[in-house]
Amino acid sequence: MRTENPAMCDWANRMEYERWTQHKDGGRRYGHMTTNISECVNSVLKGTRNLPVTSLVKSTYLRLAELFVVRGQTAEAQLGSGHRFSQVVVKAIERNLKDSRCFTVTVFDRHHLDYTVAETTPTGKFSLGSYRVSLRDRTCDCGYFQALHYPCCHALACCAQSRLDWATYVDEVYTMS
Template sequence: MVRADASVSIKVLLNATTADFGFRPTYVRVWLAKQKAVALIYGDWDESYNELPRWVLRVQLTMPGTVAVLRTSPVRVGRQLDESRAYFHRLFWTFPPCIEAFRHCKPLVSIDSTHLYGKYGRTLLVAIAQDGNSNILPVAFALVEGENAESCSLFLSHLRQHATPQPGLLVISDRHNGIKAALEAPDGGWLPPAAYRAFCIRHVVANFALTFKGKDARRLLVNATYAKTEVEFDYWFDILRSEDPAMCDWANRIEYSLWTQHRDEGRRFGHMTTNISECVNLILKGVRNLPVCSLVKATFGRLPELFVRKGREAEAQLRTGQQFSQHLVTCIEANLKTARCFTVTLYDKDNSEFTVAETTPTGSFSLGSYRVSLTSQTCNCGYFQALHFPGVSS
């Protein structure tokens, strides 16, 4: 079962053991047995740490441009340092195709962490990006002891130095103090105007729910955060204030540019959460249960599969000429999700400007009127500015 799926849960293994052999071992015994099975299949847990530096060096020699920064800790025997031995501490790595591909992505990265479930635990930090066709790109990785100020600083400083040097970059993350300290470091390269920060709304709402109970309050806050214009934001915020002024006071303690879409100056591209980071779990399915070297090897092996598959998809789109039409379909679908019925009441062909009235399907109730400029890519509804829909060239 472990060979088929290294992420198989201890509960599933425990139930299978009970069903096949007629006795029910303890959870700890099954956990220990799984670690032994993983070691037999993927290599010894301890030896994996010794193999890692050798494997990283081989990759750097065979794939020039690969960045790998390995940090170790000294071994202490009593009060003396044993210079002949060292413990694994942290590792940052990224590959040349990831660095090159990010140049063609949206100017934002989503930072997230995931816990490892192997014998020695640890935390995997990942930076994720997305291109204009909504393809997910893992940019860089770091294997650290936990999400703290020092480990986040190592990850973000090397991410900035080696993979994402572009100015004006936006970082979307949770409100973890370790990430906050790393982004606010004077010499980290992440302070405005070189870079900007935004909070994952899912985490903001989770923190909000710790103080204020009830799904309606959370829904109102989410609606306010997703509002693309100040008028729409004020509408939802006023309702929230009528429910409980303390809710608004809580939200007002956070700078608006960090959690609202209408004040992000278009930097989010509509990304309000770190959910794109969750997609990487599909690419790295099961590796969180493997020895350290096998985990790093998995990123090396599975990323080429991703690039090859996406490359073939892109070539197919170019051959059939569907790339631009699909872009337009995406934009139309995005508008239809939020609007009921559009009627063009005024059309300025020379300037590619429209006045569009939005109504209910029956046309009995007006939902507003908006001025759309395809040339300047702006609209009163805020969608052009927030989501960067493609314009029309002359």
């Protein structure tokens, strides 16, 4: 950023990092950047621009009511089926489990759950590298574990190595209950 526009970099550095960086958000966004949330709201409101205020409010209300019904039906169906976690997280965990098979795990401290994970083949998302994982602190050098609050592929490899249940490292916000 500094090579492109030094003034912009200086301007950004004067702001509090919590306002514009995900890694300093204190874990409150669960992987969402503020702009992504805004884009999500904009997609719900798509087609309502240039409407009078009353029509805009009515359209927004109807779209959100419909969205709540659809999401509620989906959640009820998952609860009725006995699912423990939301299907979005289950699919992400399944992808991460698939990727975690290509790693070599070294245990550094079994009691404090500290590991190093070396990638042995490229997964497409990561280069061949090495990552430090702390299951106790729920962190990984890749950043996904602490940003999304469920195990990344590196953390899942550590769970498999130590025969630990990965589900205990999924934040309760993702549980169906």
